[in-house]
Amino acid sequence: MTGNARQVEAVLTVDLDAVVSNWRLLAEMAGRAECAAVVKADAYGLGAVHVSAALEAAGCRTYFVAHSREGFELRRTLRRNSRVFVLNGAPAGMERELAEAALTPVVNTLGDLAVWRSCAAATGKRLAVALQLDSGMARLGLAPEDVEMIAADEGLLHGLSVELVMSHLACADEEGHPANEAQRSTFERLRARLPDAPASLANSSGTFLGKGFHFDVLRPGAALYGINPTPWTSNPMRQTVGLRARIIQTRKVKAGTAVGYGHRAVVDRDTTLATISLGYADGWPRNAGAAAFHRGQPVPFLGRVSMDSIVLDMTGCTTMPREGDFVDLLCPGQNVDDIACAAGTIGYEILSRLGRRFHRNYVGPGGTGQ
Numbered sequence: 001m002t003g004n005a006r007q008v009e010a011v012l013t014v015d016l017d018a019v020v021s022n023w024r025l026l027a028e029m030a031g032r033a034e035c036a037a038v039v040k041a042d043a044y045g046l047g048a049v050h051v052s053a054a055l056e057a058a059g060c061r062t063y064f065v066a067h068s069r070e071g072f073e074l075r076r077t078l079r080r081n082s083r084v085f086v087l088n089g090a091p092a093g094m095e096r097e098l099a100e101a102a103l104t105p106v107v108n109t110l111g112d113l114a115v116w117r118s119c120a121a122a123t124g125k126r127l128a129v130a131l132q133l134d135s136g137m138a139r140l141g142l143a144p145e146d147v148e149m150i151a152a153d154e155g156l157l158h159g160l161s162v163e164l165v166m167s168h169l170a171c172a173d174e175e176g177h178p179a180n181e182a183q184r185s186t187f188e189r190l191r192a193r194l195p196d197a198p199a200s201l202a203n204s205s206g207t208f209l210g211k212g213f214h215f216d217v218l219r220p221g222a223a224l225y226g227i228n229p230t231p232w233t234s235n236p237m238r239q240t241v242g243l244r245a246r247i248i249q250t251r252k253v254k255a256g257t258a259v260g261y262g263h264r265a266v267v268d269r270d271t272t273l274a275t276i277s278l279g280y281a282d283g284w285p286r287n288a289g290a291a292a293f294h295r296g297q298p299v300p301f302l303g304r305v306s307m308d309s310i311v312l313d314m315t316g317c318t319t320m321p322r323e324g325d326f327v328d329l330l331c332p333g334q335n336v337d338d339i340a341c342a343a344g345t346i347g348y349e350i351l352s353r354l355g356r357r358f359h360r361n362y363v364g365p366g367g368t369g370q
């Protein structure tokens with residue numbers, strides 16, 4: 001903690017060493033394929049600029065963002081020869097700016113392809129493009145009949161250099177799901193209709209489905225950040241985030257005292273309470289019955305999660321907490337997937353929503369080491 005620790009309500013610690021080590025594990029699995037990094041949504045909330053700087057130093061050369069705005073942000077810090085793909089494509093009218101910033105749109109429709117082609121013609125430069133094919137998710141990407149149109153008329157790619165042909169798996173986190181193999185073979189069939197280009201199918205979970213899913217470029221996001229890419233077995237990734245919040249008030253109450261909004265909790269014995277400075281406005285799910293940890297000991301939540309605070313039952317603690325102490329919310333005893341499970345959602349949602357209000361502490365390469 002820094003000297004101004006008393007001004008800090010909650011601290012999100014991002015372990016860049018762990019992110020890099022997760023990337024290295026996936027890059028090793030990739031073998032001769034390239035391991036890229038998906039850093040959309042501010043690297044799932046961890047901070048895309050910090051994460052990409054650490055990964056670039058480790059040798060990662062290809063990045064995926066969702067929005068062009070995220071791409072412009074990354075371009076300010078990444079090397080010019082690192083590639084940045086924009087998954088949601090170029091917003092209308094922004095093509096020139098994307099081309100100038102060397103951001104490569106992922107084209108999902110023939111309409112978008114035509115616009116990017118005109119941009120290439122107008123700039124007089126050959127422009128990089130990625131083509132996404134819908135291999136069976138019906139979310140984004142060119143349909144089989146669009147692929148046939150391109151196969152029949154190579155003029156549709158005039159002035160463009162296809163850097164990547166990609167598709168996305170709908171059920172990769174279910175190991176035995178028949179859709180995985182169906183999508184893989186559809187992808188093979190469709191990409192064979194297009195000019196030869198590097199191919200990419202696997203996200204984090206897809207990477208664990210076997211070599212047949214790797215093609216030329218892996219596109220992991222979640223696994224880099226410590227979310228379990230193999231829900232069918234234990235998590236091979238390192239945890240990357242820790243979260244601590246400050247106790248802002250403690251009190252002793254008598255048996256029968258009602259606690260918090262709606263008086264949802266009534267204590268059945270004399271109880272020591274501590275209120276921490278963290279709530280659902282920080283992205284903590286309101287519906288997750290959970291615990292915090294005080295010096296490694298679990299201390300359960302009492303009553304409802306408020307916008308900016310949560311009440312804890314400290315009665316069982318061997319060392320009594322003091323106002324100003326910190327408790328752990330994400331720590332070795334409790335990870336993002338645990339909270340997701342308690343809240344009935346997935347680790348992706350918990351992680352990417354963790355608040356902008358936290359003080360962030362980066363440790364590891366490129367971190368401040370505070």
Ligand SMILES: *Cc1c(COP(=O)(O)O)cnc(C)c1O
Pocket residue numbers: 038040087167168202203204205219220221222223
């Ligand atoms: C988000 C995303 C990824 C990364 O997925 P993870 O499950 O987080 O590894 C890869 N490809 C596409 C197209 C995506 O939208």
